[in-house]
Amino acid sequence: MRELALTRGQTLAEALQRVPGLRTIQTGPSIVKPVIHGMHSNRVLIYNAGVRQEGQQWGSEHAPEVDPFVASRLTVVKGAASVMYGSDAVGGVILVEPEALDYRPGLRGRVESVLMSNNGLGALSATAEGARPQGLLGYRVQLSTRQAANARVPGYYLKNTGFQEYNGSATVGFTKNAFAAELYASTFNSRLGIFEGAHIGNTTDLLAAIERPEPLVKGDFSYAIGRPYQLIGHHLVRAAAHYELPRLGKLHLRYSYQRNNREEYDLVRQAYENEYQLRFNLTTQALDTYLDHRPLGGLRGKVGVSAQHQQNYYDGRYLIPFFTNRSLGAFATERWSRGHLELEAGARYDARHMQARLREVPTDQRSPEIRPQFSYGQLTGTVGAAYQLPAGWRLSAGAARGWRPPAINELFSQGVHHGSARFEQGDRSLREESTFNLYGGVTKKSERLSGELNVYHNRLNNYIYLRPGTEAVLTVRGAFLAYQYVQVDAALYGTDATASYRVADWLTATASYSAVRAYNRETGRHLELIPADRTAAALRLTLPTWRGLADNALSLRVEHTARQWRVRDDQDFAPPPAAYTLCHLDASTEAHLLGRPVALSLSVYNLFNTTYRDYLNAFRYFAPEVGRNVALRLTVPFGQSPAASSTP
Amino acid sequence: MTFAFSRPASLLAPALLALGLLGSCSKDETPLPAVRENELITSMRLKFVNQASTTDVRLATCKDLDGQGGNPPVIDPITLQANTVYTLTVDAVLNETSTTSEDVTPEIVREATNHLFVYKPTGAPLTVVVTDKDSQGLPFGLQARATTAGPGSGSLRVVLRHQVGTKDGTETPGSTDFDTTFPVTIR
Numbered sequence: 001m002r003e004l005a006l007t008r009g010q011t012l013a014e015a016l017q018r019v020p021g022l023r024t025i026q027t028g029p030s031i032v033k034p035v036i037h038g039m040h041s042n043r044v045l046i047y048n049a050g051v052r053q054e055g056q057q058w059g060s061e062h063a064p065e066v067d068p069f070v071a072s073r074l075t076v077v078k079g080a081a082s083v084m085y086g087s088d089a090v091g092g093v094i095l096v097e098p099e100a101l102d103y104r105p106g107l108r109g110r111v112e113s114v115l116m117s118n119n120g121l122g123a124l125s126a127t128a129e130g131a132r133p134q135g136l137l138g139y140r141v142q143l144s145t146r147q148a149a150n151a152r153v154p155g156y157y158l159k160n161t162g163f164q165e166y167n168g169s170a171t172v173g174f175t176k177n178a179f180a181a182e183l184y185a186s187t188f189n190s191r192l193g194i195f196e197g198a199h200i201g202n203t204t205d206l207l208a209a210i211e212r213p214e215p216l217v218k219g220d221f222s223y224a225i226g227r228p229y230q231l232i233g234h235h236l237v238r239a240a241a242h243y244e245l246p247r248l249g250k251l252h253l254r255y256s257y258q259r260n261n262r263e264e265y266d267l268v269r270q271a272y273e274n275e276y277q278l279r280f281n282l283t284t285q286a287l288d289t290y291l292d293h294r295p296l297g298g299l300r301g302k303v304g305v306s307a308q309h310q311q312n313y314y315d316g317r318y319l320i321p322f323f324t325n326r327s328l329g330a331f332a333t334e335r336w337s338r339g340h341l342e343l344e345a346g347a348r349y350d351a352r353h354m355q356a357r358l359r360e361v362p363t364d365q366r367s368p369e370i371r372p373q374f375s376y377g378q379l380t381g382t383v384g385a386a387y388q389l390p391a392g393w394r395l396s397a398g399a400a401r402g403w404r405p406p407a408i409n410e411l412f413s414q415g416v417h418h419g420s421a422r423f424e425q426g427d428r429s430l431r432e433e434s435t436f437n438l439y440g441g442v443t444k445k446s447e448r449l450s451g452e453l454n455v456y457h458n459r460l461n462n463y464i465y466l467r468p469g470t471e472a473v474l475t476v477r478g479a480f481l482a483y484q485y486v487q488v489d490a491a492l493y494g495t496d497a498t499a500s501y502r503v504a505d506w507l508t509a510t511a512s513y514s515a516v517r518a519y520n521r522e523t524g525r526h527l528e529l530i531p532a533d534r535t536a537a538a539l540r541l542t543l544p545t546w547r548g549l550a551d552n553a554l555s556l557r558v559e560h561t562a563r564q565w566r567v568r569d570d571q572d573f574a575p576p577p578a579a580y581t582l583c584h585l586d587a588s589t590e591a592h593l594l595g596r597p598v599a600l601s602l603s604v605y606n607l608f609n610t611t612y613r614d615y616l617n618a619f620r621y622f623a624p625e626v627g628r629n630v631a632l633r634l635t636v637p638f639g640q641s642p643a644a645s646s647t648p
Numbered sequence: 649m650t651f652a653f654s655r656p657a658s659l660l661a662p663a664l665l666a667l668g669l670l671g672s673c674s675k676d677e678t679p680l681p682a683v684r685e686n687e688l689i690t691s692m693r694l695k696f697v698n699q700a701s702t703t704d705v706r707l708a709t710c711k712d713l714d715g716q717g718g719n720p721p722v723i724d725p726i727t728l729q730a731n732t733v734y735t736l737t738v739d740a741v742l743n744e745t746s747t748t749s750e751d752v753t754p755e756i757v758r759e760a761t762n763h764l765f766v767y768k769p770t771g772a773p774l775t776v777v778v779t780d781k782d783s784q785g786l787p788f789g790l791q792a793r794a795t796t797a798g799p800g801s802g803s804l805r806v807v808l809r810h811q812v813g814t815k816d817g818t819e820t821p822g823s824t825d826f827d828t829t830f831p832v833t834i835r
Contacts, residue, residue: 201810201824208820216821217814267812267823277684315681322680357680363714365683474720476689476712478807478827 004074006586006601008633009114009123009146012046012068016094019076021454021496021514023531026617027061028195029119029151029626030163034064035616036076037456038492038516038530039091042407047085048096049169049184051238051256054284054310058320058409060618065188065234065260067167069112069125069144072099078439083333083346084290084302087380088404090435090460101138101173101182103131108639118605118629119162120221121148128639140171150193150219154611154627159219160193160226178244188234193225197622199267202478206421210574210621231263231276249293252304256286278316285309290331301334312408319415320408321358327351340388344398351377352405362414376405376432392450397440406430410464410485421573423473423480424466430487433462451499463490468528468571489521492530510538517566526566532576532615533562550597551590558583564615577620580612599635604628689752689826691742694726694806696734696794704729710828713744725831728774730799736776736792738765738806741826756808757790764809765789766819771802772832786817796834805829 007015013024013032023035033040041060046053048066056062075095077085085093109128114121125144131137146165150157169186197215200206209215238256245251260283263276290304310325333346354374359367384398413426441454469482494516502508513535518527536559543552564576588601609628613620691711698704706728712721728734743750756763760782766789767776773796780791806829811822 199823202827204827205824267810313678316684318683322678359680359683361714363683369680476692476710476721476826476828478824 004071005599005633005635006588006603008069008112008125009116009121009631010068012064012066012071012074012094012096015068015071016074016076019074020452020498020512021494022076023514023534024616025060025529026614026619028198028617028619029158029161030148030192031061031063031194033060033062034094035531036078036092036094037458037494038518042088042410043091043404045086045089045093046096047093048236049098049186049238050240050254051236051258052086052284052286052308054258054282055232055234055260056262056280056282058407061194062262063192065190065232066096067144067165067169067186067188068096069123069167070098070142070169070186071096073097082400083331083348083380083382084304086306086329087348087350087378087402090402090404090433098169098171098184099140101131101140101171102129103135103138103173103175105131105133105135106640108637110635110637112633112635114631114633116148116629116631118626119148119151120223121146121631123147130639136174136176138171138173138175141168142170143168147223149221149223151626152221153624154609156214157219157221158195158197158215158623159217160196160224160229161219162223162225163190163192164225165190179241180243181239181241184236184238184240186236188232190230190232191225192230192232194228194230195619195623196226196228196267198619199228200421202475202480203421203472204478206573206621215623227265227267229265231265233259233261235259245291247294249291251291252289254286254288257284259283276316278319279314280320281313281315283311298336298338299334300336301332303330303332305330317415318358318362319413321356321362321412323354323356323408325352325354327353342386342388344382344384346380346382348380349377350380351375354405354408356408356412358412372428374405374411378403378432378434392444392446394443394445395441396443398438400437400439401435402437403432403434405432406464413485416480417483421480422469422483425482425484427485430464430485431462433460433464433487435460448502449499451497453495453497455493455495457493458491460490460492462487465490465527488523490518490527491521492516492518492527506542506544508540508542510536510540512536525568525571528567528571529616530564530566532564532579535560535562549589549591551588553586553588555586556583557586561614574621576615577613580610580614582610582612583607593636596637598637599633601631601633603631603633605631688743689741689808690744691740692738692806692808692826692828693740694830695737695739696726696728697737698729699733699735706734707739708830709740710830721828723828723830725833726804727833727835728794728796730773730796730834732796734794734796736767736794738790741808753790760788760790761786761815762810762812763788763825764811764815764817764819764822765792766807766809767792767794768805768807769802769832770805771800772804772834773797773800774802774804774832774834776804782815784815786815799835801831801833803829804832 011032013034016022016034021037024032025035025040026032036044042058046064055065077093082089082093107130112125114123123146127142129140144167149162151161166189171184173182236258240254242250242252262280264278266277286308288306290302292302306329308327312323329350331348335344356372360370361367380402382400386396388394411426411428413424417424437458439456443452464487466483467486471482472479473482496514498512500510515533516530518530538557540555560581563579567576569575585604591598606628611624613624690713693709696706708724708726710721710723741753743752761784776792776794778787778789778792780788782788807827808825809822810825814821
């Protein structure tokens with residue numbers, strides 16, 4: 001997992017950017033969310049350590065509450081297999097998987113440290129694991145922290161963009177014969193500064209900020225975090241067990257409890273020291289069971305059921321109501337192969353019942369309490385086929401039908417969105433969104449050439465999106481544009497392509513391209529906030545062992561992101577930013593210190609300190625993206641059998 | 649109230665409830681939190697006192713009781729005498745809900761070094777000059793002098809800027825706490 005090692009210290013979404021078709025949506029330099037094929041937030045599921053991550057993921061400025069140091073593997077799931085994870089994975093599923101417990105006796109571990117030049121980031125993660133001599137009981141403890149000061153764009157610092165993160169996890173496992181059980185607990189705690197220059201009052205303020213070439217207030221190199229900021233805690237406990245049933249297969253059972261607490265501190269007049277303006281508290285419990293059955297006449301697969309209960313509270317300013325969510329799902333996914341042909345199919349049924357509690361007019365104290373209820377239930381299905389051709393070629397194609405119930409914010413949000421001068425209005429009459437996805441691809445694997453080309457066409461009916469307003473809502477604070485959640489029929493399609501060619505034993509050249517198109521099928525206009533086309537090329541050199549330095553590699557990446565010119569000027573406050581080209585450099589080696597392999601790497605992001613803005617950053621109106629960043633990473637293993645523990 | 653039912657789900661919904669899924673037995677009766685709109689200003693009143701005749705007082709209010717969104721604010725027109733000098737005061741800044749009314753003026757005064765009232769007459773023969781200062785010697789604007797010339801009409805835009813740690817006497821830094829335009833007639 002060398003690729004993952006080179007992302008340590010970055011956020012989950014940044015680490016995922018190396019996967020073809022994955023991009024990010026940002027709110028300033030520290031709040032980053034993954035985008036799969038143009039979709040994000042409510043349409044992307046994240047499974048953290050086998051549990052469906054339930055935070056307030058509807059918000060584009062609510063980053064996933066996941067510690068990337070936990071991951072030994074990051075996987076993006078599309079196609080039939082995604083049926084196992086839930087219906088609303090319209091965009092896809094991201095699996096953040098910790099290393100499997102190691103039941104070999106002894107105590108071992110590693111310390112990973114990262115330093116970054118741009119924002120003075122320091123990250124440290126320590127993992128210790130071991131097992132009892134009999135090998136029945138295994139355990140792992142992991143602690144990590146990330147601390148950063150203000151981010152620097154070419155020329156100046158962005159005030160109040162530092163963050164602090166403290167995370168930890170512990171696992172205990174027991175295994176004997178056909179039975180295995182595991183208890184996992186993790187905690188994620190983060191304080192995230194929000195760029196002060198993005199704190200604006202109304203549309204006039206926003207337009208004035210857009211006009212300014214640079215923010216009025218600049219920061220300096222400081223770790224201090226002031227208002228506005230977010231304070232987030234996410235705590236998870238998961239108990240899982242599996243048992244090998246004779247003749248039937250492996251039966252898995254999993255229960256999880258997670259609690260998400262999000263507090264938002266605005267820059268306001270009545271800013272008393274520790275008082276938040278808005279707090280959400282979401283508790284989710286889930287019970288899943290599935291059977292990984294023995295091959296049945298050539299069929300391999302899984303069948304299972306899952307149930308979930310969720311309760312949300314808020315305090316302070318109204319944005320979304322109290323709600324209780326109950327859902328129940330059942331799925332089956334099967335795979336069959338003979339000779340060169342492989343077929344797969346999956347089906348899933350989900351039912352969800354939601355009750356909200358709110359005042360009829362949320363901003364009026366005397367308004368009566370109402371409890372609207374919503375029930376949804378639909379079928380998800382996928383079919384796929386793959387055919388293996390000679391010389392390492394492989395063809396694949398599939399179709400999937402999916403759906404997603406409207407999310408709480410889409411139904412109920414009502415209020416001013418800070419930093420964007422917009423008044424967001426939900427709609428309680430929204431219906432389920434449904435998707436029909438066709439995809440196909442070619443992959444090639446051979447000694448010298450490897451690569452893949454994928455295309456997809458996603459037809460969405462009742463696609464829910466926040467339509468930018470053109471009419472102003474007049475308030476005593478001035479004018480705000482009214483943004484409304486609406487449903488349209490849309491089509492999202494695109495391609496991801498990547499090819500690698502081994503020019504010589506020591507040199508590999510890689511090129512990749514990804515593009516998404518998203519149209520409102522009713523008006524023919526392109527949708528807002530869709531990533532622009534990206535083309536990348538990389539050269540990777542592997543160098544011979546030199547003076548005890550092994551595994552030497554050097555790679556240079558050039559990345560060109562086009563301008564999103566498909567969005568018309570009247571669809572935004574400012575025209576989409578210009579195209580940009582960035583260069584990144586990675587160098588890694590492994591040295592032997594006191595008989596232990598110590599991994600060392602140096603990365604330089606934005607090598608030429610290019611000034612650019614990205615269309616998918618909500619703060620593109622106020623400031624450019626961060627400048628050059630040099631990252632130094634060091635991983636030191638300790639304890640018994642270090643060689644084994646350094647390779648996940 | 650809105651209900652969105654799709655057929656198969658409506659059959660399943662009672663079954664779901666009956667299942668008493670995972671912890672649903674705990675009664676959820678946490679009361680809804682009190683309505684809190686942070687630093688919302690619902691009303692602002694301007695008072696013009698004729699410096700030549702202090703019994704000549706003119707008031708104009710901008711009121712938006714349902715807060716941001718909903719109904720637009722109700723704004724009184726300002727009528728002033730021609731060729732007159734008035735003392736202009738922002739005499740009430742209120743945060744009203746249907747049940748309470750809180751005067752936030754003292755708070756703004758206490759945080760005068762973080763606030764600035766800006767007056768922008770357009771069209772009307774009217775000039776407004778801020779006369780008060782905060783403790784740092786920078787203009788504040790709760791008090792001003794409004795001078796009218798010959799008859800005419802136009803508007804007066806009043807903006808309250810919130811400038812935490814960035815106040816420099818100009819309108820530019822910070823964010824807007826309120827921004828209202830009153831119609832003005834001078835006769």
